[in-house]
Amino acid sequence: MLTRRCCRIAAVVFFLFTAYPLVVKLAEHRLAHDWAHVVLHLLSMLVAVYAGWLAATELPARLFTWAVGVGYTLLGTVGWFIDGLLLTTPVAIPLAPVDNVFHLALGLAALAVLARDRHIRTTAATSGRTG
Secondary structure, three states: OHHHHHHHHHHHHHHHHHHHHHHHHHHOOOHHHOHHHHHHHHHHHHHHHHHHHHOOOOHHHHHHHHHHHHHHHHHHHHOOOOOEEOOOOOOOEEOOHHHHHHHHHHHHHHHHHHHHHHHHHHHHHHOOOOO
16 A cells, blocks of 8 residues: 555656646746656656556556666666766756756655565564464
């Protein structure tokens, strides 16, 4: 259940952290430089919505939480040492410090949820056993 809740929160966070920059970049005519980054966050939001609210089982939520935990923590860490991904291509993804903080916060939160979820599952599985 924790991973589903994590996906629901992540969906809202992805929406907020995509909607505002999208509006600002459209108004400032800067979206051409960062459109792939916006699309990736929107796709992440849609997957989070599916995993958090629509999926029949908790497996998609656990997989999404793992992907965000590992992927975003890695991206948030690497982002401090590089200017972005695929910068010489039309699908460039520039990484500013605010992006790195966002990626690290979301990734580390997902890893914390996974650790707590594992603890709960382990405790529930062993609580019925006798010593």
